[in-house]
Amino acid sequence: MKDIYTGELTRLIVLEAKEGAKAFARWDRDSEFKRYLDSGAANLISSNKIEKEIEEDANENSPRSYSFGVRALTGDAMIGVVDLFVYNWTGRDAFVGIGFGERDYWGKGYGADAMNLILRYAFTELNLRRVTLNVFEYNPRAIRSYEKVGFRHEGRIRQALNKEGKRWDMLFMGILREEWMTSRFQN
Amino acid sequence: MFDIQTQLFEGKDIRFGPIDHEKDPEIESKWMHDSEFMRMYSLEPARPMSAAMVKKSYEKLEKEIEEEKNMFYFTIRARDDDRLIGKAQVNRIEWSNGHGWVELGFGSADDRRKGFGTQALGMLLRFAFSELNLHRISARVPEYNEAAIALFRKLGFMEEVRRRQALDRDGRRWDLLTFGLLKDEWSKQAEA
Numbered sequence: 261m262k263d264i265y266t267g268e269l270t271r272l273i274v275l276e277a278k279e280g281a282k283a284f285a286r287w288d289r290d291s292e293f294k295r296y297l298d299s300g301a302a303n304l305i306s307s308n309k310i311e312k313e314i315e316e317d318a319n320e321n322s323p324r325s326y327s328f329g330v331r332a333l334t335g336d337a338m339i340g341v342v343d344l345f346v347y348n349w350t351g352r353d354a355f356v357g358i359g360f361g362e363r364d365y366w367g368k369g370y371g372a373d374a375m376n377l378i379l380r381y382a383f384t385e386l387n388l389r390r391v392t393l394n395v396f397e398y399n400p401r402a403i404r405s406y407e408k409v410g411f412r413h414e415g416r417i418r419q420a421l422n423k424e425g426k427r428w429d430m431l432f433m434g435i436l437r438e439e440w441m442t443s444r445f446q447n
Numbered sequence: 448m449f450d451i452q453t454q455l456f457e458g459k460d461i462r463f464g465p466i467d468h469e470k471d472p473e474i475e476s477k478w479m480h481d482s483e484f485m486r487m488y489s490l491e492p493a494r495p496m497s498a499a500m501v502k503k504s505y506e507k508l509e510k511e512i513e514e515e516k517n518m519f520y521f522t523i524r525a526r527d528d529d530r531l532i533g534k535a536q537v538n539r540i541e542w543s544n545g546h547g548w549v550e551l552g553f554g555s556a557d558d559r560r561k562g563f564g565t566q567a568l569g570m571l572l573r574f575a576f577s578e579l580n581l582h583r584i585s586a587r588v589p590e591y592n593e594a595a596i597a598l599f600r601k602l603g604f605m606e607e608v609r610r611r612q613a614l615d616r617d618g619r620r621w622d623l624l625t626f627g628l629l630k631d632e633w634s635k636q637a638e639a
Binding site for chain 1: 490491492541542543544545546582583585605606607608609610611612613614615616620623625627629
């Protein structure tokens with residue numbers, strides 16, 4: 261059996277409530293990062309409050325939320341976070357979210373590597389049938405990266421966002437288990 | 448077309464009202480024993496609830512509405528006798544983006560295919576666009592709910608997203624659709 265937590269560049273680690281909350285509270289102060297991550301109004305939240313939320317997620321009786329920290333293979337610091345939210349267990353579909361708060365790791369393939377890890381986890385450990393994501397029109401770098409990983413465009417919620425006095429679309433992308441299996445086989 | 452005097456919560460055959468904690472739970476419990484209704488209304492696995500459980504769920508709902516401040520919930524009632532026939536809501540509102548989602552349903556088969564949906568959705572849209580001042584409205588609809596798809600199209604919604612094979616029901620996969628309507632599109636229609 262493979263080590264499903266280790267990729268080419270990154271490794272998935274447990275999201276420790278304290279460490280994770282400290283990192284989030286720091287990363288959220290970077291509004292560009294936050295606006296890529298969430299559609300709602302950017303806001304600053306204490307690490308205390310975030311810590312409680314992480315703990316609640318982890319203690320849920322029937323887990324729908326699978327969150328991991330991401331580490332570079334070459335270092336010990338947590339550079340990002342990736343999570344699956346299984347909003348519909350009977351349809352076996354989940355939303356994936358990924359965020360790298362450490363800017364040194366942007367645009368170098370770390371995100372795609374962690375995304376590949378979480379897809380392997382989604383399809384071969386949770387046995388999901390598909391994975392969905394939302395990405396915003398003003399984040400073309402992420403869109404390209406998701407396309408490379410194998411996500412397909414499934415539509416756009418027109419003008420769903422209002423930032424800097426402009427309306428932007430919210431895109432939906434999805435990947436089916438078969439598509440992911442096929443692309444892995446070809447590589 | 449509308450003015451301040453035009454009632455927001457009154458339609459031709461139906462009206463919006465508040466939850467009645469005494470009378471509604473029994474009726475809604477009956478609806479929840481109808482698997483067809485439940486599968487059209489919700490993506491959660493169908494599962495009946497007793498009247499007592501429904502009553503509890505109202506309390507939970509009202510607590511959530513108060514805490515989250517991103518949701519409006521109405522019961523739909525027949526104009527002639529005020530009996531409960533359905534429910535309608537605007538939820539998951541993102542105030543900074545002016546974006547919300549709508550859901551509506553009629554519990555009993557006798558109250559469907561009578562144009563009540565058109566009236567209720569029309570009232571809900573007026574509430575969302577000219578009372579809440581939202582910029583756009585979205586609705587999530589399973590591919591197999593043909594009545595809902597026809598209703599949203601009739602009110603001017605556009606199919607925007609098709610999440611391929613996101614649902615598994617009756618042993619097969621179905622797409623999950625998102626329909627959308629912008630305020631501009633709604634206003635033009637309302638004027639016409």
